[in-house]
Amino acid sequence: MKVAIFGLGYVGFTAMCCIAKEGHEVIGFDISEKKVNQINRGVSPITEPGVDELLKEGLKAGSISAHTEIKHHLEDCDIAIVCVGTPSAPDGAHNMTYIAEVTRQIAAAIGKNRTSPLTVVYRSTIRPGTVEGLIAPILASELGSAFERSVELVYNPEFLRESSAVQDYFDPPKIVIGTVDGKPSARMDLLNKNLKAPTFYVHLGESEITKFVDNTWHALKVAYANEVGRICMQLGLSAKKVHEIFVSDTKLNISPYYMRPGGAFGGSCLPKDVRAMQFIAADCGAHTHLVDSLLRSNEAHKYRLFEHSTRGLKPGAAILLVGLAFKAHTDDLRESPNIDLARGLLREGYKLSVFDPAIDANKLVGANLGYAYTQIPTLAQLLVSKEVAEGTAYDRVIIANDTYRKLDIGKYDDIINLNALS
Incomplete structure (x- = not known):
């Protein structure tokens, strides 16, 4: 040519x-x-x-x-x-x-x-x-x-x-x-x-956005590595050895799993440990502006997902939320972003039902029990069985984690999947 x-x-x-x-x-x-x-x-x-x-x-x-x-x-x-x-x-x-x-x-x-x-x-x-x-x-x-x-x-x-x-x-x-x-x-x-x-x-x-995504990610990696390096320097730790340990984990640290656009992060570890890292960095004077932004960014994403979930739907509509725990097949509700979504839906006047077969309101204990009921006091009344979920006409079904695989999703007309944004 x-x-x-x-x-x-x-x-x-x-x-x-x-x-x-x-x-x-x-x-x-x-x-x-x-x-x-x-x-x-x-x-x-x-x-x-x-x-x-x-x-x-x-x-x-x-x-x-x-x-x-x-x-x-x-x-x-x-x-x-x-x-x-x-x-x-x-x-x-x-x-x-x-x-x-x-x-x-x-x-x-x-x-x-x-x-x-x-x-x-x-x-x-x-x-x-x-x-x-x-x-x-x-x-x-x-x-x-x-x-x-x-x-x-x-x-x-x-x-x-x-x-x-x-x-x-x-x-x-x-x-x-x-x-x-x-x-x-x-x-x-x-x-x-x-x-x-x-x-x-x-x-x-x-195709036009690809280069921006790549280069911003590369910049993010460099900035994050340098923030970790500053913390290590301030604490007298070997940044080189910490990096060696980090990049050795190709199952979680270097993988596509956490890079899939979808739900906000939550659970018993990530929010807690990000807050602790912020405190450590501030306490030793490392000035980690990127780490400091993570929770704010996560809260912004939660709000955006709520807007996405309710677009075109008036308060009073019947909604089925599929998945309440932060991860499917567990009953850990601590700092689950899906709890925040459920609270927002209830606050705005939607008729909410929740399908999550891993959660039994009568079996929650300890911190998990306390968190669940301080956030959603009516939790037990919101949970529905597979038979009820599949037998009820909902105005919208919101998929929040992989729990949807236990339902016949094909029967619903209006579905929004927050688990993997398309």
Whole structure:
């Protein structure tokens, strides 16, 4: 294929060299004449292991060239990849100036007489909704009625790390391709045919947010590790040894289990130990702002789940809450977020029933008993059997934990699953 790349910085230039290595013809565009001249002379504009050799190979094979102006170069291109910068604006949002300008230039260069659509791929980091809300309207305005037959829009985030970008290109952790309808793109499949990685075809919005989710998570990990490190330093402990112990646990600490969007955290351990960690950090002067935010974030999530659970439903409606304990198949109600949800539903005037076969109000003891009845004094009257749950017409069923597997859920019309948000 013939591939055009707009923006020859770290991402664009690396992509140019790697795509040429795959046997495609690549033409690059950048506003910097100095950079373009460097590339055409075989001098890499960036310092990155492996790119110098790939650039020289591409130039020798005649598969790489760089330009400052588009002119006629897009006429026989199959794919155009946009890698221009999206720097921070003063308010923290991304500055879309370069995206808008290069999109306008591409639209003007495509023309209205293409026999097959140009696959226009964006790799610049952009907020969800940008392709449909900014890019598509610019293209449609320029191309008019020819827009849909002239352009195939794709968002394809990159996952290249500086100093290992070439290796990451050929051995990516994943491939995410967003299209208008969420279906595969034949040209993207051809471009990536030699790359072995989990591949996700999704709608544009899910692909656009992927990079934000990844990078925020990486920042969160670093910040959390450093907060733990500060606590260890203040207490005279070995942060290195604590880290070694932590990362050895791939069953819980490094796993997808706790990373699934769903219910708030609760139970007898997490809230209690987060509070204790906050106290320890404050007491030793470690200043752990991230740890300090966890309980506030959890409370905000509880409220959001309550809003989600009751949307479009007026007080007085009959609701079945499936699962009251913080974890299915246990009767531990201590600091269960589902208790908070049940209290909110009762407070707002909903007719609430609770199905959780692991809970017997007459068998609760100790702190579990005390917590349950101080939070929901009418608990015994709210609990219903499987027969009652399946034989009653409810306006809505709210799934709060995996207890729903004990019910014939298919008989209910209005179900909201908080256990795993979709």
